[in-house]
Amino acid sequence: MSAKTSSGCPAPLDVEFSVVKELAQYVVPTKAGHAWRIHSHNDETGLPFDPVFFSEQEGSRWDFKSDSRLPYSAGVLCIGKSFEAAVVETFSKNWPSVLTAKPAGAKPYEIARVLTPDDLTRKYATRLDVPAGLRLFDLTATGAMSSVGHGLDAWVTATKAYDLTRTWSRWFFQCRDIDGLIYSSRPGGAQAINYVLFSRPGLKESLEANAGPTRRLGKWSRQIRRASKVLNFAILAPLPPPRRGE
C-alpha cells in the first residue's frame, strides 16, 4: 500500500486496474437516460462552447493531458446525473470553502452560496442522452475505493490536490474495461452524482447526435428554481447600471 501524501490522497501504484479482480463488482453499466452539462460562453465567437467537450486541459479534478502511452486519446467529459449535480459541480468552486457552521463575526459572503447574474447569462446548460451500456466504475459504492487498494479513499473526490486526482483518473482511464467513473461532488454529497466519461471511440459522436437544446442557464428557470432549493443557494439580482455622469 502506498504512503499517503501530505494532502491525504494516495498516489496510484504501477498496477493495472484489471489485475485487481475485486474491482469488477463496482463496474456499473449505464442505463439510457439523461445527464446535464453546464458549459461556458466563448467570448471569441459569442456562442457557447460545445457541450460535448472531452477535456485535456488539466483544469479540473479528472482531466489530464494525453500522451503516447495511453490506449486512447485522452480526454474526459464531466456531466451531472441531475441538473443539481451539474450546478454544484460547476459553481461550488465559487462558493465558500467552509460551509459547516456560521463562525462568529463571519460576513454573509463567507458562508453563503450564491449565483450572480453573470452565472445565469454566461453559462449554458445542455441535456445529454447517456447511451446505455457504458461501463462506469462507481466510486460512490460502499467499499469501491478501498477495493482499489493502494490506500485510495474518499480523498480522491474531496481533495483539492488535483495533480494527484488526475493521476488516479489517468490510472482508471488506461483500463479498457471501463468507460468512466461515477463520483459525488465534494460539496454536493449524495445529491450530486456525476459521471466522468472517458474518451472512447464513437462516444463523442453519440453524445453529440442525441444532445438536447442548449440554453442559457437562466432560461432553465424551473430547473434552476428547484436546484436553488435543493442546493440551498440564492440568486442575486443585478445591481443597477452606472448613471450618466458618474
Added chain:
Amino acid sequence: MPTLLQSKAPAISLVSLTIRDKSGRTRVVKTQSEIAAAIRIFNGRIMSRPETSRARPKSLSVRKWRSPGATTLLDVANFGRHRASNPASDSPAAVSTVEYVQSLKEAEGGAWSTAEFVERAKISRQALQERRDTFAIVYWTDAKGHCHYPKWQFDSDLQVLSHVRMILALLHTHDTLRVLTTFLVPSIGEPGTSALKLIHAGRGEEAVAAIRSREDER
C-alpha cells in the same frame, strides 16, 4: 434578466412600513405578518399573486430598518420576494441577499464614492468612467446608479493593485456582484482564503492562477 428567485432569509429586518392603500389612507404596519403581507402585495405587480386585494397598497415607503444596508425600495422588493419563497432558515446559506450584498459592499473598509475618489486620486470623472468601461477598476453601484470604489483594491498611492487588475481583465464583466464575490468569497486555496486575502498576503500570482483556471473552463 433573471432576478432573485429564492434564498434563505433570517429574521426579517424591517421594523415598520408606511403604506397608502387604494382609498388614499396612510397607515403604518408594524407586525411581521402585516409587513410580509404588504411586501407580497407590493411585489404582486411584479411576480406573485397577492394574498388579498382588499388592502392592496398603492405605494410603500420604508419607515425604519434594523439593517443599515437595506434602505431602498428596491431592497424592500427584493427582500420581500426572496422571503416569500423561502422555505427554511437554519442553513449556513440562510442569509438575506440584501444583507449579503451589503456585506460585499462594506467589506474591508468599505468604498469611496465617485466624488470622494475623484477628489482623492485627482483624476477626472471621465477617466474614471474609462477605467470602469475597460475593466480596470472594481466598482459597484447603489440603487440610484451611483458608483462606489472598494478601498481594498488600491495601494497607498490609490493605484489599483496589479493582481486585482489582472483578475479584472480575466473576468471582463460589468456584473459587479460577480467581481465582488470573486475577490471576497473565501473559495480559493486553503479553507477561509479568498483571492483578496491572497493578494494582500503577497500571493497574488496564486489568486490569478486560480481565477484563470476557473475562467478557462469550457
